[in-house]
Amino acid sequence: MHLLAHRGYHAKLPENTLTAFASAVEVGFEGIETDVRVSADNEPVLFHDRVAPNGVAVAALTRKQLSEVCGYTVPTLTEALDALPGIWWNIEIKTPAAASLALPILSDYDSSHRLLVTSFRHDVVLAAAEMLASDCGLLNAHRPAALSTLLHAALPHPNLRTLVWDCEIVDPDILRQANALGFRNAVYGAKTLYEHQLMQELGVHTLITDYPQYVGLLPG
Incomplete structure (x- = not known):
């Protein structure tokens, strides 16, 4: 089972930052899941929430303003891909506006990086x-x-053969159905060691997790 760090290793570091990404790789993750949004100055910033900590929409803040509000430098998609070129990147695109910026950038990295591009916007x-x-x-x-x-x-x-499920809704039947049709299953949202182990027992291809402490406890 492949393991991706959800927003990097953010137990003690701000999520979706270059330091959180590098730390995740250091503790043994194969890759990173991160989120792309658009700032007011049209930058593809890596930020999960729709609203910043000050209650203002991310789309209404420049990257500099968003970084000041958060207390750390919010990276761009290009900066992250350039910083860690040798890992597996799961890029979640949050909005169509983010897609309009992110997809041309990702096309430049299509042949040099291992990418999985996902979205709730199908x-x-x-x-x-x-x-x-x-x-x-x-x-x-x-x-x-x-x-x-x-x-x-x-x-x-043919390159759209991955289904990414919330851990709470996934079950053995739908995993088997997807596999039989030629699709790989990825899961996010596992919280306990038991859930991590269960996903492995069910044959999940990729687990996107916030819990690096469980990485070394899963059978190899």
Whole structure:
């Protein structure tokens, strides 16, 4: 099972920062999951929440202003990809506006970096699959009544073969169905050691986790 650090190793460091990313690699993660949004000065910034700590929308703040509010330098997508070129990057694109900036950048790294491009906006993922050769994945916060309804749009795109599930909604049946149709399963949101071990027992391809203390406790 492949292990990605959710927003980097942020137990003692600000999440989605270059130091959190480097620390995650140091403790044994294969790669990083991070989030792309657009700042007011049209920068593709790595920031998860829609609203900054001061209550102002990220989209209404320049990168400099956002960094001042947070108390650390908020990196851009390009800075992160350049800083750690040899790892696996799961780039979650938060909005269509972020996609308009991120996808052209990712196309420049398509052949040199290992990428997995995901979004809860499935229209964004389809656009990424058309533009890039890199792997793409559909983020899911709900369990569909029928898997076919979710996969119909993905099937024409051979690089769109990853489904990313919330740990709370995933179950063995849907994992088996996805595998039988040629899709890999990734999971986010596992919180306990038991959940981490269960995901491995269920044959999950990739686990996106906030808990580096469990990395060394999973069977190799």
